[in-house]
Amino acid sequence: MDLVLMQLPVFLLVFVRITAFFVAAPFFNSRNVPNQFKIALGFLLTLISFQYVPAVEPIPMDLTFIIHVLKEVLVGVMLGLICEIMFAAVQVAGGMMDMQIGLAMANVIDPRTGAYIPVTGNFKNVLATLYFFSIDGHHMLIRGLISSYQVIPLDRMWAPFGSEQVVMTAVKVFTQMFLSAFMIAAPLVVAIFLVDVTLGIIAKSVPQFNIFVVGMPIKMLAGFLLLIVLMPAFLLTLNALFEKMFRGFAEMMRWLGG
Structure with a gap:
């Protein structure tokens, strides 16, 4: 009984970090995933991963335990947000594509966040989700989360959340997100821009040609054809995107561990 009471604070801290990660991590933070499922999954993973947590000093259940809990919540949320x-x-790339194709007004509700997102963005998001699951990316995230206990010990009172390295890592990940979005959308955006230039030349050369009637269907048809042609390149770009995501995850985990 004494052993159980001694290990109970450690078990609760492991449970807090895993559950906080699920609150912020992709796929797991979807509004379609019930909160009861997130809690049950966190509890199950805690039971499985508890034996892999390094031995730590006994953590007393006093006021300092609240600081430990707050630290674990912040660690889990920051790793998930990365x-x-x-x-x-x-x-973001889908929004750029829709702006060029002409579908910026045709937004749909994202079931993950409940917000309005572009049609192409939702389509690309579904493909990216399926591809991520096909390469066992969710298993990599869980494995990385469990390995975080090796880098960020549970018995440490606090983590350097406001350090320069942590802030710069977050800024770098944010910058890489926009660069990756531009790389995904650039081929289609440039191609549709050339279509716009061509339509503008035709409108100036042949004033009788009603460019407003045929321009939008031509842009949409060209956009859909380019989406099909660029699909292999999109999957290759996703590989680079997920590699950056896991690298940022590991870098943030290393800096949080001091």
């Missing part, structure tokens, strides 16, 4: 920010590049 992954979520990188995954948001797909939706």
Whole structure:
């Protein structure tokens, strides 16, 4: 009984970090995923991963335990947000594509966040999600979360959340998100821009040609054809995006561990 009471604070801290990660991490933070499922999954993973947690000093259940809990919540949320920010590049790229194709007004509700997102962004997001699951990316995230206990010990009172390295890592991940979004959207954006230039030349050369009637269907048809042609390149770009996501995850985990 004494052993159980001694290990109970450690078990609760492991449970807090895993559950906080699920609140912010991609896929797991979807509104379609019930909160009861997130808590049950966190509890199950805690039971499985508890044996892999390094031995730590006994943690007393006093007022300092609240600081430990707050630290674990921040660690889990920050690690999850790093992954979520990188995954948001797909939706940002879809918004750029829709702006060029002419579908910027045709937004749909994202079931993950409940917000309105572009049609192409939602389509790309579904493809990225399926591709991420196909390469066992969710298993990599869980494995990385469990390995975080090796880098960020549970018995440490606090973590350097406001250090320069942590802030610069977050800024770098945010910058890489926009660069990745631009890389995903650049081929289609440039191609549609050339279509716009061509339509403008035709409108100037042949004034009788009603460019406003045929311009939008031509742009949409060219956009859909380019989406099909660029699909292999999109998957290759996703590989680079997920690699940056895991690298940012590991870098943030290292700096939080001091």
